[in-house]
Amino acid sequence: MRKYLDANIICDTKSMSKEKWLKKRKEGIGGSDAASVLGLNPYKSSMSVYMNIKNDLVIDEEINYKMDLGNKLEDFVANEFTLKTGKKVRNVNGILKNDKYPFALANIDRAVVGEKAFLECKVTNSYSKKLWQKEVPIYIQVQCYHYMAVTGATHCYIAALIGNEELVIHKLDREEVLINEIMNLEKMFWDKCILGEELPIPDGSDDYSSVLQGLYKDSIEEEVILFEKEDLLKRYDDVRELVKDLDSERKAIEQYLQMQMKDYEVAYLGDRKITWKKQVRNTVDTKRLKKEHPEIVEKYMKTTISRVFRI
Template sequence: MKRIPLKDTERYTLERFRQCKKTERHLAWLKSRKAGVGGSDMSTILGLNSFKTPYELWLEKTGRVEPEDISDKWAVIRGNALENELRKRFRANHPEMLVTDGTDKQFISREKPYLRASLDGILQGEDGSFGILEIKTASNRRAGDWHDEDGNLRIPPYYLAQVEFYALVTGWMWGVVYAAIGDDEPVEIPFEADVEDMAAIDEAAADFWHFVTTGTPPQLTGNDVQKAFPEPAPDIVDESDDDDLYDLLARYESATGMLNDLKAAQKELQEQIILRIGSHTGVRCGNLQATYKPTTRKEYTVKATTYRKFDFKATEEKEK
C-alpha cells in the first residue's frame, strides 16, 4: 500500500501516535482528545446527539466526570472489528485514488488548537487533492437515518456535522462516508463540505470550548438537572410574582388535562375495538389493522436506584 505523504501546513499541525501497542496508541489519542473538541463531539455540541447533552460533554471535558467506557458495547466492538476491512474494501474499489489509514495521527488547527480532527481514512484524488474518508457501521434499526423522505441515501445530520468539522480543520472540502448498514453491502455517500455549515460549526465549537476553559456550564436541558443538582434543598420556592413562571405552569396544567382526556378517549376506543376482535387475532378494515395477540412478559429484576421525580398539582390559594 502506497502511503500518502503528509506534513504540517499553515492550517494544521500533525500529531502522530507512534506507540508500539494499539492500546497505548488509543490511550495517547484519548489524552490528546481531552485537550480539545473532536469531530465526534460536534453532534453533541450542536444538539444532534440523542444520547448525550452538551452539559454531559462539558462535565467530561472539564474533568468533572470520566467518559463512560463503551468499549464493551457490541456496536462499538463490531464497528472496530469492521473498520479496517471496510477501509481495505473501499481501497480495492477505488484504484484511481490513494487511500490510507488516518487513525495513527491527529490534525490540530494552528489558529485554534482546541480543534482536533482524527480521520478514519485519508484520500488523495488523481488531481492531487486530499479528501476525507469516514467509515461507519449501523444496525438495521438506524437504517432510516440514512435515507431522506424520498428514500434516497443521505448522511445523517449527526455524522454530517462530524465530517464537516474535519473539513474545517484540514481544509479538505470533499470526501466519502463509507457505511455498512445492517447486513447489506456497504454504501458510498460522497460529500462536499458547505462553507456556511463549517462557519456554524466553527462558532459552536468556539462557544463550547469557552464554556470548558472558563468552567461555565452550557445551557442545561431537563435531563441535565438530575446530574447538576442530585441532592436539592428540601424547600419549595414561592415565586408567585413571576408571571412567566405562572404562565408556564398554567400551560402545563392545561396540556396535562388535554392529554388525560385523550388517554381516556383512547382507552374507550381500544376497548370497543377489542370487543370487535373477540375470538380472532385481529381485524382489518381498508388500510387499518388492529390485533390482540397473546404475549408473555419476561420476568426481570429492577435495581433499586435514587432519582428525582417530577410532580405537578394545583393547590388552593391562601386568602390574603
C-alpha cells in the same frame, strides 16, 4: 511536526494506549462530540461531552461490543470503498489540530490519496438503511464538517456498511458558511462551558438531570421568586398534554397489534419484527415481609435521597 493538509498532527496514535488516547481527547472538542455540542446527536448529549472533558479523574467512555466491532470493521469498509471507487486511502495515525480552531481536535479514519479529502467509515444496522440510502444522517454530517474545518479538506467521503448487506457511499463537499456556523457554536461552548463556569443549555437528556441532581442534591427550606417569562410554563403545559396524547396513541397502536397477534409470540410487518412474549418475574412481597419480619427489613433498609420536581 507532521502535517495532514492544513492540520498539525499533535501526537501519533499508532502505538498509543486507549486510555492515553481518551485522555488526549479531553483537550478539545472531537468530531464525534461536535453534533452533541450542537444538540443534534440522538445518542450523546452536550452534558455528556461537558462532563467527559471537565472530569479529570474518570474517563467515562465505555467501549462496548458494538463499538469494538465497528472499529474492527473499519479496515473492511475502507477496503470495500477502494474496491468500489478505485480511490486509494491511507491511515494518518494521529490526532489533528489547526491553530485556527484551538478548541477542536480531529481523528479521521482515512486520508484519500491524491485528493484534499478524507474517508469516514461507518457501520450501522439495517433499520437505518432507508435513511443512509437517501443521505448522510445530520449528526454524521456535522462530524464531517468539523473535520473539514480542522483539516482544510475540500470534500470527504462517507462509506457505511448497513446491516452487513450493503455498502453505501456518499460525498460531502465543503460548505464554508455551515462550517463557520458549526465552529462558532463549538467555540461558544468551549469558552462558556469548558473554560468558563456555565453549564450547557438544558437539552432534556438523562445526563443533564443526573448532573443537576448531583450539583443541587441538598435543598434549603426557603422560597425564591423566578423572573422567567410565564409563557415558559404555558409551553410546559402544552408539551405535557401533547405527550399524553401521543402516549395514548402509541398504546392504542400496540393494543391493535396485540389484538391481531392473539396467542402468537412473534409477528412480522414488512421488515419489522414484533414480539409479545410471556415473562415470569419473581419479586419480594415487601408488604408481607415488613409485617412478619420487620427486623429483617430494618437490617437491610437502604436510604436514598433525591429531589422531586413538581409544577
